[in-house]
Amino acid sequence: ESDSGGGSGSSPAAEAENDFTLPDAAPDGFKDGLRVAMVRQSGIGDYFEQWGNGATAQMEAAGVTVENYDARGDNAKQVQMLTDAINSEPDALIVGWGLADSVNPKIDEAIEKGIPVVVYDAAVTNSDALYLSQDDEAIATLILDELKTQNPDGGKIGYVNVSGIAPLDSRDKVYQQFLKDNPTFSEAAKFGKYTESVANDTAAEAVATFQANPDINIVFAAYDELAKGALIGLRQVGMADKVKMYGVDISTADIQLMTEPGSPWVATAATDPANVGKIVARAAIAAASGVDLPSKMTIPAALITQQMLLDNGVTNMDQLRAALPDLATPEYLGASWIPTSA
Amino acid sequence: MTDQTATSAAPKGSVVDFIVKYGVLIVFAVLLVTFWFTAPGFASGSSLISIVQAQAAAGIAALGMTLTAIVGDLDLSVGATAGLSVTVAAMTMIQFNLTGGTAIIFCLIAGLIVGGINALLIVALKIPPLLATLGMMFTVAGLKRWLVQGQTLSSGMTLPDGTQARGRFTENFNAIDGSTFLGLPISVWIFAIIGLAVWVFLQKTRFGRVHYAVGGNPEAARLAGARVNRYRAGAYIASGVLASIAGIILASRIRQGDISAGDSSLLDAVAITLIGFAVLGAKRPNAFGTIVGALFLGTVLQGLTQLGLKYYTQDLIKGGVLLFALLMSFSLRRRARKPAAAAAAEEPPPDSRPGLSADAAEGAR
Amino acid sequence: MTDQTATSAAPKGSVVDFIVKYGVLIVFAVLLVTFWFTAPGFASGSSLISIVQAQAAAGIAALGMTLTAIVGDLDLSVGATAGLSVTVAAMTMIQFNLTGGTAIIFCLIAGLIVGGINALLIVALKIPPLLATLGMMFTVAGLKRWLVQGQTLSSGMTLPDGTQARGRFTENFNAIDGSTFLGLPISVWIFAIIGLAVWVFLQKTRFGRVHYAVGGNPEAARLAGARVNRYRAGAYIASGVLASIAGIILASRIRQGDISAGDSSLLDAVAITLIGFAVLGAKRPNAFGTIVGALFLGTVLQGLTQLGLKYYTQDLIKGGVLLFALLMSFSLRRRARKPAAAAAAEEPPPDSRPGLSADAAEGAR
């Protein structure tokens, strides 16, 4: 996933109630003409596009009107858009990503106005809002464990990450702990460039770094745009064959890169962004219909290996969902009265 | 001055002249009306206010850029400077746990310093303005990230030195963009006041006239007794300070550190300033045009968002509208023929600015 | 021509003149040597090659920008155009499952069209170059994302129409940045050839001579028989095509329809072109300077990365180096006498470019 720069502030105290389910019967609040405003800080990369499409598709399938605000990584703009969204008095408000201190005042304002709020991946403080997130600690742990099992006798890691972006920072925490716990692994170099075009600009750095550290035999990239950059670098300096790369996130584009002949990208841990979008959308629909939601839920991630993709001949997300049922979770915050989208 | 010279472009009162002069404003009006009736939620005072509020930061930066564009060239460092002042505000309040007032002062000082360095590079060290401010853009952008090691400063976070950040953005600082006065957000008031000030300065004071003279022909201005360098330096310093004010507004909107803040302000400010060229057929940087440009851009964005268009469709339309406005105000001028003497003595001001190069182009076929 | 006139800035052979002329090159050399001995992995042919390879795209775009900067102004649409051509390449090969050759042709056509529209807006419709290309920048950037609904095109993905994209980037297309010829990546060869071609055109051919005349004083060029508009239009068209070539290289490097590709090329190209002003004390856009500028930036980036500096530190240093180079070549000129008329009747070329406005500044002191 991404940039976004989520709130690194203290995340909600509440424990995740992932076993929560929606009522079987449609609540009275669920009627035609529901309006949901979706305000995303969003960021650079495919993840957000798929996430948004998933959410929009789910809501339209349920006959809900979506007001789409996309700040494209501009935090100030997101705050501005939240103001507009709240002014338009929707039946529910979705806040996707964002800086904690930036969005929280607006979330409180919305809740005061009686607009139920569903927050994705921004450290919300108001317990009346539902805080959904993919569990970044879990994701990092998942992929690092795989890294460890595939490289039993350790190795020199090229670490691709940038600081200042919440989800990436929390993955970084796990990674730093991993280094402490596993002395056989050492970090040879850290690089990564966050610009308008991450992949391409990171590539230039990757080349330089790999030339400076030819002994690197493992690469860990904290999100897929960074992984793409590292991949180009590996290819250019001709180290692709002697390095194993581990990433985070998945998309059709990523699948293609992983399944390319001789691709060093051997595994990635991810949630299906479209599916996550749908879950968030269902939560919003329920909230709009007056269902009382818990204040925190987390969405499980899955591990996807190159081997598994090749074995199942997976070439795109649809096939991946078929091959890896854990990715799609229609039951998660699902209910008979909420028509699901394809 | 702009409105005075505008008429010259074409025979007085001709339709062409009318369109040249009012083209942008007309498009603007048309857009407003269209959105008013088509875009859900647009037709409300609060929506119009938030247009202005959304543009306040970029607009203020653009006003500074206007001042520099008149006597020199576009100040490319405004975005970075705004971002720097967001970081400075965050460090002051979050890291050092000081008051909002102190933060504001530090931000202004930061802007003053950046502007001062720009002035030094351009006036004293004779570096071409565009180059100097580009260099400063990189430097300041780097500085702003370096100050916080690329981290997002937010209250409660663990600082590099291991301690925890105790402070947080103060209420009165957040009020800048958060609270209203007489129904208008304070940030809007700030934009309005600065806009008015710059307009009065440029259009109504003798300093403003000299400012334009310095831009139009430094040699002539100097021979007329103007302290050319002071005006040039002043413009860049003012631009730095205005950019830092834009940053203060952004900060009070974001309410925490944000390394990417301000990055998008540069292109917005450039677009706003350049659109301003076309307002009232001025064909040069001018305060009124810049203000209109800011609202124009804001309206387009707000309207299209509320029409539910994807961001990329918006970019497409934004560009189209921009080009259309330009066509209206520049392309129609050809039919307006200059008297031969003009052709014979055709020659641009020594310091001709981007927007003016059209005249030169016209001179030669 | 640039190298000829450079000497006029100062009495021949004076130290000042020497530094003015070779300042940037000296800094460049010093940096190279420093990195060679300090930066791990820098001291190798492959490392040097990859510097050039990394800069190939931005460098080619900058060469186009140089052509336009001479006769008009910086072409702000190059980044967007490069991005567009990445998208076009991806659509051709992945969505429509056509050959790499076809993709290249379509990319070039795309660049030709964008350049053509720029030329039309600027030459025929008389829109100031900076404004016109800014408008095109927004429009093309929007268009590029709109074409693919903001998604990265990659083989196997489900297209809007529900079908699956069967095609993939072809081997020969990937070879552009992927394979080498005589030990050098093909993209490097392309950069070298284009660089050489532009240099020969500007410095050695009579067309280049006229090109500079058109930039220096359009009216004088016209009265000397130059088809001014053809040269202006040609420059912007060439710039569009070169930008699309830059895009082709990016595409073959990324091997997907990365929508964000090219976005960051604009500022790089601007920086490269402007650094070029300072090379050999040309103080105007010139091919050799642009090429040096590209390698200069690439070296700084590569060296600092290999020294393990974080990217936010790099921006800081990049900016510093840029400013230093500028100081060396522009600030020392004061002691160097300017030619008579330059000081007497201060009048830079009608179409004076940003970089040249320093002269005007100097006229008035």
Next chain:
Amino acid sequence: MSTVLELRDVSKSFGPNRVLRGVSLAIDRGEVYALMGANGAGKSTLIKVLAGVHQADSGQVFIGGGPVAIADPLAAQRHGIATVHQNPNDGVVLDMTVAENLALDTFTDGRSGLVFNRAKTDRHAHEVAEVLGMDLSRSMLRRPVRDLGVSERQLLVLARALSRRPEILILDEPTSALSSEEADRLFDLVHQLADDGNTVLFVSHKLAELDKISNHLGVLRDGAMQGEFVKEAGASFDWPGVLRALFDRAPAELRHAEQRGGREVLQVSGAQVYADSQPLDLTIRDGEVTALLGLLGSGKTELLEWIFGAGGDLRGTVTLDGEPYSPTHPGEAIERGVYLVPESRHEQAIVPDWSITELMTLPFAKQFSSGPLMNRRKERTAAQGMIERIGVVTRSPDAPIETLSGGNQQKVVIGRWLLGTPKALLLDEPFRGVDINARHDIGESVRELTDRAAVLVATSDIDEALEIADRIVVISQGNIVGDFRLAEASRDAIFEAMSHRPSAILSDDAAALPTEPGESA
């Protein structure tokens, strides 16, 4: 009479170029001091030292007997010096309106108050304009100066300088762009100023007007004073003496034997210059020099630029050597052998920073290149040859054009056409700001050309016309009002024909200086 302005041993060099070599001169109160000198003699430099534009390397300036340091233009103004520089464009801001340009000095003047709305600007503008008796319509006040002709620009600058009622007024070739009647108006004002006890330093190349305006004349040559001349009012200076001092040799014979024209080369018929003028026919032969004589605004430039394919459409037809000829672009004209030396050198002929060689070969780049590649050696030799042939004073063909003085720049601009194969050469005001000797050099090379090409010289100066032409065609208001052979051309007849049009911005009511100093401020 007391000395007001005195220079002692003032020197100034630009790099290796010693422009002023210990110049000393003294000007008395109420005196108009005329300064003459060949192109490049250092007149403008001397003036720029007094105006605070340049600082002298050595020497002293005394004003009212006391030594003064003139650090910058402001200092000069504080000492009561007002300067009108040679290039009017140094004095105006093209993109500001006439009103604003007239009021420019008041803008920089603290006493004029902070607020400036249009009304106030106009008021100041009128006060300044009245000095020259200009009547300015609202629309004229609103026009950007960019739309004005050189002469109008010059008048604005003059008005500003005069309205200050300076104790010391310095004019650097103020009349080179003025019509005779505009010039006369200027002379009246200069005399008024002098009579009121002020001092004037007046630079010019025109003998006639110096006789009119001054009784005390100094000659500068190669940056050194070569002698001073005094005369009685009404009398005339000892010109042979002056000219000997000017160019340490006696000036070339002014008159020349009339030549009879040969083939008809260029035939213009039915060309209408202005909406309100009659279609005109004009035939130009080779073997003779034809002068097109007319005041500013008579339409000379329009006509020439149209023939050259560079101007508007005059809806007439032209034949060249009997063949139809209708260029749509100067490029076509040049290919056909029709060349134009444009009216304003700086804006229309010179490319900043270019070397003499590059500038000379520009129109014929093709003939100096093998294939697409420029042949540097070939063009350099050609330029060198031309420099010698027309006597350009320069250190090398690679010297930047701007390092030459006005006259020598003009030689380069004309000489470059001789590199081609001219059928018809059109020159628009070729002698503007060119000293007599350079004028002769140019005249000779132009006359030599007549055996190969037809030559048409547009000028607003009757003496220039008489000096260079064999045939004089008089144009006024876009109409041809006279066609004389040199032999039968009498000044009176020509003046009669040239019935001048009222200047674009001068009204007829007489000029008046403000009675109170600084009243206009």
